[in-house]
Amino acid sequence: MALRLRLEDVSFAYPLGGRDEAAALSGVSMSVEPGDVLCLAGPNGSGKSTLAQVCTGLLPPASGALYYGERRIEGRSALLQFRRSAVLLFQNPEDQLFADTVAKDIAFGPRNHGLRGDELTRRVRDSATLVGLPLDELEGRSPFSLSGGEQRRAALAGVLALEPEVLVLDEPFIGLDYEGRTGLAEALLRYRDEREASIVIVTHDLSNAWSLSTRFGLIADGKLLSLQTRDEMLAADADLTSLGMQLPQWGALARELVRAGISVADPADPRSLAGAMAKRKEAAGAGD
Amino acid sequence: MGTMDASEVSIEVRDLFYTYPGSEAPAVRGVDLVLEPGKTCALLGRNGSGKSTLARCLNGLLLPGAGSVTACGLDTADPSSAIEVSRRVAMVFQNPDTQIVGSTVEEEVAFGPENLGLPQPEIRSRVDEALELVGITDLLKRQPLRLSQGQKQMVAIAGAIAMKPHFLVSDESTSMLDHAARLRILELFEKLRAGGMGIVHVTHFLEEATLADSVVVLEQGAIAARGTPRETLGDPEKVRSLGLDPLAVTVVAYELEKLGHAVTGDVLTVKELLSWLYA
Numbered sequence: 001m002a003l004r005l006r007l008e009d010v011s012f013a014y015p016l017g018g019r020d021e022a023a024a025l026s027g028v029s030m031s032v033e034p035g036d037v038l039c040l041a042g043p044n045g046s047g048k049s050t051l052a053q054v055c056t057g058l059l060p061p062a063s064g065a066l067y068y069g070e071r072r073i074e075g076r077s078a079l080l081q082f083r084r085s086a087v088l089l090f091q092n093p094e095d096q097l098f099a100d101t102v103a104k105d106i107a108f109g110p111r112n113h114g115l116r117g118d119e120l121t122r123r124v125r126d127s128a129t130l131v132g133l134p135l136d137e138l139e140g141r142s143p144f145s146l147s148g149g150e151q152r153r154a155a156l157a158g159v160l161a162l163e164p165e166v167l168v169l170d171e172p173f174i175g176l177d178y179e180g181r182t183g184l185a186e187a188l189l190r191y192r193d194e195r196e197a198s199i200v201i202v203t204h205d206l207s208n209a210w211s212l213s214t215r216f217g218l219i220a221d222g223k224l225l226s227l228q229t230r231d232e233m234l235a236a237d238a239d240l241t242s243l244g245m246q247l248p249q250w251g252a253l254a255r256e257l258v259r260a261g262i263s264v265a266d267p268a269d270p271r272s273l274a275g276a277m278a279k280r281k282e283a284a285g286a287g288d
Numbered sequence: 289m290g291t292m293d294a295s296e297v298s299i300e301v302r303d304l305f306y307t308y309p310g311s312e313a314p315a316v317r318g319v320d321l322v323l324e325p326g327k328t329c330a331l332l333g334r335n336g337s338g339k340s341t342l343a344r345c346l347n348g349l350l351l352p353g354a355g356s357v358t359a360c361g362l363d364t365a366d367p368s369s370a371i372e373v374s375r376r377v378a379m380v381f382q383n384p385d386t387q388i389v390g391s392t393v394e395e396e397v398a399f400g401p402e403n404l405g406l407p408q409p410e411i412r413s414r415v416d417e418a419l420e421l422v423g424i425t426d427l428l429k430r431q432p433l434r435l436s437q438g439q440k441q442m443v444a445i446a447g448a449i450a451m452k453p454h455f456l457v458s459d460e461s462t463s464m465l466d467h468a469a470r471l472r473i474l475e476l477f478e479k480l481r482a483g484g485m486g487i488v489h490v491t492h493f494l495e496e497a498t499l500a501d502s503v504v505v506l507e508q509g510a511i512a513a514r515g516t517p518r519e520t521l522g523d524p525e526k527v528r529s530l531g532l533d534p535l536a537v538t539v540v541a542y543e544l545e546k547l548g549h550a551v552t553g554d555v556l557t558v559k560e561l562l563s564w565l566y567a
């Protein structure tokens with residue numbers, strides 16, 4: 001049963017140790033619902049990767065509180081328990097592939113969680129299918145013989161085999177081409193739908209998460225500046241430029257239409273955008 | 289003898305093949321291409337299409353298996369011109385961390401000119417000029433590894449510029465950077481191009497490619513499409529078939545066409561699509 005993840009006034013600072021680092025997170029409050037795809041976007045060095053690690057129990061908050069469902073995650077054993085429900089896929093996870101076959105690599109995580117036998121086999125097979133790497137063809141192959149996009153999805157399958165309820169991904173689309181990105185996005189949505197999982201995508205580039213995400217959190221200097229739906233992002237005219245970010249072309253077009261008072265039913269859908277523009281064009285033509 | 293003059297300042301790729309050792313399929317097959325000074329060429333293609341391999345052939349990092357690459361009149365396969373080729377055609381890569389050797393920015397940018405054996409005052413003035421051009425004179429005494437990713441990439445480019453190259457080949461130099469840092473790099477490329485340098489920019493971002501003079505799309509090592517950004521990127525179906533993410537406005541224009549609205553001229557930017565809407 002999927003639960004809600006909640007952060008309450010969370011701060012975190014790395015030890016200084018002679019380096020000129022500031023507080024990595026300060027006063028972050030947010031929640032992630034089951035079925036959410038939350039995009040946490042911020043420029044390089046904004047603290048978003050730290051937040052990803054706090055959301056998955058890898059870094060305990062220095063102050064503030066982390067709740068999973070009704071339960072506050074506090075102390076080592078609670079943290080260890082929580083890490084079974086919330087999992088982080090690191091940036092460039094394919095660098096961590098190591099086993100001699102795809103199947104063994106996917107099985108590594110759940111095996112460490114103590115799974116064996118039929119349950120282990122089922123999880124490996126199910127997660128491979130979810131990411132679009134059917135084991136019938138790939139079972140005995142080395143992960144290193146796969147394309148970059150397939151390697152990324154194999155690494156994702158290894159994480160999905162843990163069946164996390166909260167899945168956090170750090171820059172999951174970086175370095176992938178169009179097909180790689182599309183394949184990954186589809187796999188994430190399939191998993192979300194199947195398990196009612198919460199997905200958190202951490203990125204500096206809104207474009208890949210734009211159509212996928214249900215909500216957007218903007219992060220700068222360790223602070224969560226806003227948490228908005230796509231429509232709110234367009235209406236609020238968020239100042240992304242000063243954060244070193246930009247709306248993807250989809251969003252930029254939708255925002256211009258919204259500004260001009262042209263309503264768009266679904267700003268992430270090209271047909272919806274085209275429909276709204278066609279209507280405007282026809283209305284203008286009729287008025288001539 | 290106009291054509292001979294042109295070949296002295298351009299990069300000419302003739303029926304180029306390159307196969308990595310131990311591999312059967314060539315990574316680059318039968319590429320014919322002329323790159324001109326003062327022009328920007330965007331090199332696109334899905335992962336594994338041969339973009340980086342072709343880029344590495346342009347300055348002799350990789351030598352042709354068959355065919356030829358002539359850079360500024362020099363055959364890259366001729367060992368006696370190898371150093372001169374790498375001086376005239378500079379490269380910057382995706383990850384600046386793997387390109388930085390100096391302990392200060394000054395040392396880092398001086399590294400190339402020092403290796404050319406130039407006298408100290410000449411090195412000094414080249415470092416100053418390169419930092420000035422890139423706009424990072426304030427970083428002179430800083431430690432490169434403590435800089436942001438965007439600043440590091442600027443340092444790497446300054447190092448390349450200090451060699452006074454005729455061409456700059458960027459192999460996804462913007463792909464790890466955030467939007468603000470990417471914009472600064474693209475503005476710098478434009479400045480260098482306006483100064484007469486030829487720019488070859490390998491990228492995944494179609495929006496970056498719309499700024500180029502020409503676009504080349506590779507597919508399985510061969511050129512699958514080439515032309516102006518409008519010619520190559522305007523049709524979203526074609527773009528998808530090349531394994532690329534079509535520009536949003538081209539997809540919307542395509543949908544508009546299905547609704548009976550022919551958007552005149554291929555539009556590539558939000559501004560162009562809006563000016564059709566309000567025309």
